[in-house]
Structure formats: structure tokens, C-alpha cells
Amino acid sequence: MSVNKTTEKEINRIDSILNKLDELMKQLPDDYQMDYAQEVLDRFTEE
Incomplete structure (x- = not known):
């Protein structure tokens, strides 16, 4: 699966x-x- 750079940056963000969030949750x-x-x-699932 190829992902364009913008999407990759969004995913990393x-x-x-x-x-x-995980750290805070703990x-x-x-x-x-x-x-x-x-x-x-x-x-997240609303969007």
C-alpha cells in the first residue's frame, strides 16, 4: 500500500x-x- 507524504505525516502526527494520550491515560x-x-x-469514527 503506497501512501503519499502528506498522509504519512498525518499518520505519524x-x-x-x-x-x-496513552501516557496520560496510564x-x-x-x-x-x-x-x-x-x-x-x-x-475519530465520526469523521
Whole structure:
């Protein structure tokens, strides 16, 4: 699968954002994590 440069940059950006989110998530209580993760997923799938 070939990806143009812009898409590749976007993917890397999203990837780094998700990694940062992941780090933050680890500092939160479990029940809050699940709600927030679901909210983020919903936002991503809306677009």
C-alpha cells in the first residue's frame, strides 16, 4: 500500500498524539480511562 507524504505525516502526527494520550491515560483511574477512550474513539469514527 503506497501512501503519499502528506498522509504519512498525518499518520505519524496522529500516532504521536495517541502515544501521548496513552501516557496520560496510564495516570488516570481505570473507570475514567474507559469512558475517555470511548469518547476519543467516537470522535475519530465520526469523521
